[in-house]
Amino acid sequence: MNTDLRLIKSIDLAADSRRQARYYIRLYELPHGAGYVVKKLSGPCGKEKAAEEWYRGTMDLAEKKLSAIVRSKTTRQTGRLYRELPPSPQLLLW
Numbered sequence: 001m002n003t004d005l006r007l008i009k010s011i012d013l014a015a016d017s018r019r020q021a022r023y024y025i026r027l028y029e030l031p032h033g034a035g036y037v038v039k040k041l042s043g044p045c046g047k048e049k050a051a052e053e054w055y056r057g058t059m060d061l062a063e064k065k066l067s068a069i070v071r072s073k074t075t076r077q078t079g080r081l082y083r084e085l086p087p088s089p090q091l092l093l094w
Helices: 059-074 089-093
Strands: 006-015 021-029 036-044 050-056 082-085
Touching: 006 059, 021 059, 036 059, 050 059, 059 082
Parallel strands: none
Antiparallel strands: 006 021, 006 082, 021 036, 036 050
């Protein structure tokens, strides 16, 4: 993890599932005004996570991406439904 990134927002989601599925979503500001990165880790609790990243040039676009991810996981009509958890301190570092 690049220590030059500044954490702006952190959202953790969990599903009531047998494998305890989780999403850890973070919004970071890049150094020198270079834009923003939305990072997502997903997978079962206690296991290696799948990682994805999206670059956005403005804070507004980055927040829209983060909100879209959260909305898609918390407002489903079918499939696994997630709920928001308090932030996980140990994952703020990735």
